[in-house]
Amino acid sequence: MKRNDGMTVPAEDPGASQGAHSSPVPVVKILEEAKAETARRDIVANIKDVAEKNGLQIHPGQTPENWAELVIKKGGCPCVPGRAKCPCDQVMEDIRKKDHCGCYLFCNDRYMRTYREVMAMAKRKPTAEPAPG
Numbered sequence: 001m002k003r004n005d006g007m008t009v010p011a012e013d014p015g016a017s018q019g020a021h022s023s024p025v026p027v028v029k030i031l032e033e034a035k036a037e038t039a040r041r042d043i044v045a046n047i048k049d050v051a052e053k054n055g056l057q058i059h060p061g062q063t064p065e066n067w068a069e070l071v072i073k074k075g076g077c078p079c080v081p082g083r084a085k086c087p088c089d090q091v092m093e094d095i096r097k098k099d100h101c102g103c104y105l106f107c108n109d110r111y112m113r114t115y116r117e118v119m120a121m122a123k124r125k126p127t128a129e130p131a132p133g
Helices: 024-054 064-074 091-098 109-124
Strands: none
Touching: 024 064, 024 091
């Protein structure tokens, strides 16, 4: 086998099988990562757009960025089997019925008021004193 400099080397030489071009595997990986990053950005933008256009809020403790990772990992709605995308087409129907979507990612103002009240009560709840004994 001839190297770039014209010398003949044994085929088992690790450098000989590489040739002047690198393996396509890293290129494929770069392309896959670029596609995943594009998908991530699109999902984040869609989540923010749905919330903004519909007067919804993102549930506390969630971020569009973290949620996009879940959507990519699951290949669709991470919470409701059979829903192929997120935000799914049932978001507004779910919110009309329950004040939040099936995933609890999107919620309306009524849900948020209740959520804040419950969290405030939980913080005020006195700790139990030990029983006399």
